[in-house]
Amino acid sequence: MIETYKLTKAFKGKRAVDEVDFYLDEGESVGLLGPNGAGKSTTISMISTLIKPTSGDVKLNGESIVHNSSKLRKILGVVPQEIALYEELSAYENLKFFGQLYKVEKSILEKRIQSTLELVGLRDRQKDLVKTFSGGMKRRVNIAVALLHNPKVLILDEPTVGIDPQSRNHILEMVRRMKEEQGTTILYTSHYMEEVEQLCERIYVMDHGKVIATGTQSELLSILSNEDTIKIQVDKVTDSLIETIQEIEQVHQVEEDKDNLKIIAKKSSNIVRELVLAVEKEKAQLLNFQMEKPSLEDVFLHLTGRTLRD
Amino acid sequence: MSTIFFAQLKKELRRPLFMILLIGASVGVTLLFTGSTQAPMQVAIFSEEVSQDVLDNWEEKLNGNSSFQFETKEAAEALEDVKEGRRDLAIRINNNDYQVVTSSEFPEIAYVEQHVQKAFHEEAMMKAAVSQADNPENMREELEGYLENPPLKIEVSSLKTDDLNNYDIKTQLAFAFALLVAMFLIGFRISNILKDKVTGVRNRILLSPISKTQMYLGYISYSMMIGTIQTLIVFLIFQNFMNYDLGDNFAMLVVITIIFSFSMASIAMLITGMLRTPEQFLAIYPSVIPLLPVISGAYMMPGALTNPVLNFIGDLFPISHAMNAFVEVAFFNPDWIELLKPIVFMLLIGVIAMGIGINLMERRSA
Known part of the structure; x- marks a missing residue:
């Protein structure tokens, strides 16, 4: 349905997006995973025709949309990362304003506003000014605006940033329902890997403007099929301890988290013994030891050497 | 266009205090500097x-x-x-x-x-x-x-030395302060484009079927309308409640005000186009605008400002031409032809500044 070919965007000579190849089939939900500054939002802006690529192409059903965006815009709904609303207006007035911009017929618009407000759980607060809403409620109105014209493709750019867990769950549930009940094609970007794991069938992992891995969740996890994720808790974490662990031959990554150390190491029968010896050598006390199934977070750590929230 | 226009209006009606304060300020500052109302x-x-x-x-x-x-x-x-x-x-x-x-x-x-x-x-x-x-x-x-009813009338007139018998600095100051305050209001409303750009509303508008021309027309026509209404309210207050003599042709004042509002909206668009954030606009615009009436000689008697450099700079801004036109209407009872020059200058400034301003805005968004 939508595909990009060597999509590139450079700002003052620096490539924010670097030759990204990407496709999105009708009815599927695809995640774009990466840390802040990875180039996700720029990629989305180019796909949604808001900015022109420096080079490369974006195609809708095989037809380039870089210079003729009207076909895509008709079927596209975009939820931006910012709260793109008029805070001085009520939720209802905001929806009406954007509905009129999208030329939704008057007779349909009123019903559409009410059903969308119902979907985002704000029907009873529709007359309230947006500026009186909590962050989570604002995000829900932000999403509702993008749904008014019944888009076939919905792009959500980090729609859950900075909100409470309840609103976050509401948004995730809403996106899932849209995909399952209405067959909406979804492109979801986030740096929360658990959201992408829950919602998306395929995932693109981006870092420094490039796609560094792609596939289904299980395909990505298979990158770490020869590795174990081990979490150990010690009484005190020192630089010296981390260095000693890193010197173990099988260890690929060590990440510090308070009193815990997360270690990605090659599958090996004697890795446990080696770790215990390292802790003893540094005169630390081992309090807890846990072998974990690798997650997408671990895959990202493995691929880039840093976490998604870095 | 109308959708954006009415959304701006709705926002204004939610916070009318700013406009009321500006109208009050316009009248208040004039009274402060002239010392009184205009009773005979x-x-x-x-x-x-x-x-x-x-x-x-x-x-x-x-x-x-x-x-x-x-x-x-x-x-x-x-x-x-x-x-x-x-x-x-x-x-x-x-x-x-x-x-x-x-x-x-x-x-x-x-x-x-x-x-x-x-x-x-x-x-x-x-x-x-x-x-x-x-x-x-x-x-x-x-x-x-x-x-x-004299059988013969002799009328002496000259381009440079018009009869100044009716000239009154108080009326001129009323015009000058009304325009100064209008420049603020128009500028702040044009800067909504920048605000909407930062909040992402502009992107949403761009993704809708509405064209860029319609989008800009919505913002510009609203700013012009609000600036014109505010200025005319101030004029009506001066004329009807404070006995200022603003001339016999109010229709001419209305036309000049509309054209001034367009021209000033263009200048504000030019400044907006050069900036990236509403905060930059808030820092720069209010610093620059109070200088314009001073450079244009709006607070001085006609002809008092003789420095050619200041005159040249003043002529680059619409307030200079609007003041000339208002003074003509209030004191010399001109016909439309005599107002053509300041009107054409204001339109010219408006078209050029608008073109450059929108161009800059689009380049920064690309």
């Missing part, structure tokens, strides 16, 4: 020589000018008023001349004296002519008829 100056006339009938005739004759109001009083009362400072002056009417009784040296006193002298001069000429006639009463009636 009260002048007492009295006599210790002529009869009450003669004095009443002089009162009628002198009350032909809307800037002064003459009223007959008892001599003692008139003199006491001047002595106590309740009146700036009084006129003593004698059989063949008059005296100005005053205790101050305000410039208005010279204007009053000039006016009274002119009336006495006319009366003296009339008396001289009538005294030579066989039938003095018929002669006086005939002469008065000719003075009201």
